[in-house]
Amino acid sequence: MAVSLWKEVIPAIEIFLSKARSIPKIRFLKQPSTSASLEVDDESADLIHIDAAHDYANVSADISAWWPKLRRGGVMLLHDTRSFPNDVGRAFSEFPAKKAEILEHHGLGALFKD
Numbered sequence: 001m002a003v004s005l006w007k008e009v010i011p012a013i014e015i016f017l018s019k020a021r022s023i024p025k026i027r028f029l030k031q032p033s034t035s036a037s038l039e040v041d042d043e044s045a046d047l048i049h050i051d052a053a054h055d056y057a058n059v060s061a062d063i064s065a066w067w068p069k070l071r072r073g074g075v076m077l078l079h080d081t082r083s084f085p086n087d088v089g090r091a092f093s094e095f096p097a098k099k100a101e102i103l104e105h106h107g108l109g110a111l112f113k114d
């Protein structure tokens with residue numbers, strides 16, 4: 001499942017989407033990420049990558065909305081922990097889970113669900 005508002009028209013993403021849309025197992029939801037989470041069963045996802053709005057309130061809301069969707073043993077990734085240390089980085093460091101972080105490429109936080 002891919003969730004985004006897709007407000008921007010970025011050629012590389014348009015090309016990716018046009019190819020990926022022909023893959024039957026991928027669902028595209030053009031809606032806010034928190035409401036899209038309601039379409040996903042709890043504990044059904046192995047991997048969730050959050051890279052939507054980057055302010056603290058929205059990142060925290062995304063983590064809260066999507067964390068229940070992750071199954072035990074799953075991983076939630078948060079992009080831009082280093083680019084937005086007071087927002088993405090803060091929400092990442094405050095969340096009570098086992099975690100690791102890659103510092104390169106703007107920072108990628110990983111939250112592990114036991």
Ligand SMILES: C[S@@+](CC[C@H](N)C(=O)[O-])C[C@H]1O[C@@H](n2cnc3c(N)ncnc32)[C@H](O)[C@@H]1O
Pocket residue numbers: 003004005006007008013031032033034051052053058
């Ligand atoms: C930083 S871009 C990252 C996109 C994608 N992860 C990538 O690497 O190409 C953030 C995207 O999230 C979308 N977005 C922002 N806020 C959102 C929200 N609340 N719900 C869903 N998508 C959102 C934006 O429209 C934008 O396309």
